[in-house]
Amino acid sequence: MMSPECHTEPGAGFKRPKVSLCIPAFQAGPFLRDTLDSVLAQDFPDLEIVVVDNNSTDETALILDRITDLRVRVVRNQTTLTAEENHNLAVKLSRGEFVKVISADDTLMSNCVAAQAAVLENNPDVTVVASRTDFIDDAGALLFPARGLRGILGRQTGQRVIRQIVRSAKNPVGAPVSVMFRRSDFDRCGGFRGPNLFTLDMDLWTRLLRFGHFYGMPETLAAYRIRGGSLTALTSARSQLEQQDRFTRRLIDDPRWEIPYVDQLVGKLNRYDVLLKRALLFKLSSVREARRRQRTG
Template identity: 30%
Template sequence: MPKVSVLMPCFNGSKYILKAIDSVLSQSFSDFELLIFDDQSTDGTFEIVSKLTDSRIKVFRNARNLGLVGNWNNAIEKSSGEYIHFLFQDDILLPGALESEVAALDANPKCSLCFSASCVIDSNDAITMKRRPFKRDRVLKGSDFARKTFRTHNIYGEPSNVMFRRDYWQKVGPFNDSLCYSPDWEYWIRLSLNGDVCYLDSFYSYFRVCNESTTNSLFKDKKEQLKRDEFDFVRAICSLDGINISSTDLIVRKLSLSIRNIAKRIYFSVH
């Protein structure tokens, strides 16, 4: 059993997927498996990845299209590592990421997950935003951090920026496939309510936002769907044991969401 399962769900990712794969294979930490799950791509993605010969890579092609979250859950079920780390088809794992995240979780057995500082990049790998929520490495009390991130924004970042323990996945269950835009955020909160959180103050992932990226296609021009997803997300979080959302939390979240939606529209209009 490998120490880490790096999971790469993909759909029509031919443009950037080899760069994403190379960023995993070049990691200093080598005790991992890289499992690629093609969700019935039509752009040659499966043909590209099926030619790879590295023994650490296993390629799967789903019998039918499972959708974004369905493919995530399918990937976890087929993995075997003690720790799980997603990497999306158009993102990049920076040098030292796996080694540092494994060391952090090994040193802090009560932590359910680990995340780091990260950068947003464009189609040419140019950095368009740096995200560094804290100024030093730290361990955060999970329940307090879960409430903080609910009130403000997804401080953890995208799946490509998080490593979590398999045994906690067995505790909290699969990603919520009823959520279109925030299943990862809801999942990080669930994990945090069951353990503490490690933060590493180094940049260990690049998250790509461009016309071809999954995130851009999800968020552009879908205002009504975003509203429905926000309602479903809040309802899911409020139903969780241990978070105790108050009316003040909901007011702060609404104000924060309004500000971030304005910033997001400006960002996508530029990029």
């Protein structure tokens, strides 16, 4: 793996920011500007924004070249890394105490960083904080409001969250855009870990929860874009199911979580229903986008 360009170490007088917003970007041109606008509009002043362009060949580089805000640090990979490697690199290059990873097509509400940083600041035993998330389509139109955190709102133990993952047969915590965690805990648990892309986020959340509690915020503070060309959408239903099953099996086999048999049984019953709903959601977004192109074409 070749070293990224544009990376400089902080000088002796460098002041560590409280929060780092990390954006791994690859072929992100159609949505990157919206993502950047949302992170630059945060009402929390003590932050940095680290964008890692994963050797994109579209307009990603041009969009980043136009950014003049001094809070933004752009890193360009000389070769294309895997999604796991690029996510880890984005966090590795961050300097904040608290970290939020944001896909280059998702967006934040203006108070998101301030609200989540306050939870971590006031609760030193909380390792993962997450908010509810709006689901939007390619054009940014609302698909479904306030999704996520079913059964895990408020302060929860790690075991309670793990049980809900198994029971629901999905990711109740949410995508990275909905989550904030401590950089020190990320380093301790080893960061994002492959090779299964579909469970990459959940795997990190479960390992972070070995070190402390979870807090589910009732507020909707982010938007997750459901789009037909995303890596999740391009992963086959069979592959998604296999990855989810392997991941769930690891949680059940881990004695620290003590997953009751009833949760395992409910999860088995839910798995196909969840997969069908997920496929229909991405299909709905694709149909909307196709209709828009027909109208504008």
